[in-house]
Each structure stands twice: as C-alpha cells, then as structure tokens.
Amino acid sequence: MDDLIITGALTEDINGFKHEMAARFRMNDLSALSYYLGIEVRQGKEELMLGQSTYASKLLEQSGMAECKPCMTPMDERLKLTKASTTAKVDAIFYRSIIDGLRYLVHIRPDIAFAMSYVSRFMEDPKRIIGLR
Incomplete structure (x- = not known):
C-alpha cells in the first residue's frame, strides 16, 4: 500500500x-x-x-518543557554554550532525539532555525553543556 x-x-x-x-x-x-x-x-x-502543533506539543512533552511559557525569541541571543562545563551530564541519546525532532519541526517553523542550528553543534558529545538543565 x-x-x-x-x-x-x-x-x-x-x-x-x-x-x-x-x-x-x-x-x-x-x-x-x-x-x-x-x-x-x-x-x-x-x-x-x-x-505541526500536535508534533510540537509531543516534542515539548518529551523534553519536559510542556509547562514552559512561550516566548517570541526561541533562544537568548547572548547565550554561550561550551563543552567545558562542570554541570551535570546530559543524556546524549535523549539530547540527539530532541535535536532530531527540532530538525523536523524547523520545516514549518523557520523561526527556530538559528537556535536549532546552534544546539546541533553539540550533538557529537553533549555530555556537559553550560546552559542546559
């Protein structure tokens, strides 16, 4: 079929x-x-x-951000992320799945393209990134 x-x-x-x-x-x-x-x-x-509102809602639930308030700017313009961090480790598989979800969402939401591109830089080894919870 x-x-x-x-x-x-x-x-x-x-x-x-x-x-x-x-x-x-x-x-x-x-x-x-x-x-x-x-x-x-x-x-x-x-x-x-x-x-893609249903898809976006599911992605927000998966990432634990379903209760977050919406904002006009998807990422703080001055945010600096670095791999040299002492913060808690981030689950690499979970991180990659969220980034992959954002990649699919960006087709309908080009306003998140910059933020998605920026956090994609850390897909190889997102274990400790300053700025992530």
Whole structure:
C-alpha cells in the first residue's frame, strides 16, 4: 500500500489524473489531505496552511518543557554554550532525539532555525553543556 498526494491548480486536471490512475490501479480516494507525516494540512478556497502543533506539543512533552511559557525569541541571543562545563551530564541519546525532532519541526517553523542550528553543534558529545538543565 502506498499513499499518493495529488496537487494541482485546476480541479479538472486533478480529477482527470485520478480517473487515469483509477483505470490502471486499484485505489481509494481519501478526499482532501488533512494530516501527513506529522504535518497538519488545512485547505481553504484560496490558501493551504501547514502546521505541526500536535508534533510540537509531543516534542515539548518529551523534553519536559510542556509547562514552559512561550516566548517570541526561541533562544537568548547572548547565550554561550561550551563543552567545558562542570554541570551535570546530559543524556546524549535523549539530547540527539530532541535535536532530531527540532530538525523536523524547523520545516514549518523557520523561526527556530538559528537556535536549532546552534544546539546541533553539540550533538557529537553533549555530555556537559553550560546552559542546559
């Protein structure tokens, strides 16, 4: 079983393509796309909106930040992280999984790209990073 997303500017073209595909393959039309690979899709007459609020909420829960208050700036601009630290060790596997989640989230949220890029520098050995709890 494979999924196929069909897009186009003209409804007639889309319907024609669906008809051709149905003539060659056994298929089901699941109607308008609403959710795909963790991306929520909302379609209007003149717009297509993509979001990942459910995915972001799960990522916040995984990282223990679900109760944190939102802010306009995802990272303090003057924050300096270094590997030379005496703070408690960070679980490297957990750290990498959160960074990987942020990498996927950045497709819809380019405003977090800088912060995600900055903390990605420590993926190789995130054992002791000043600034992390």
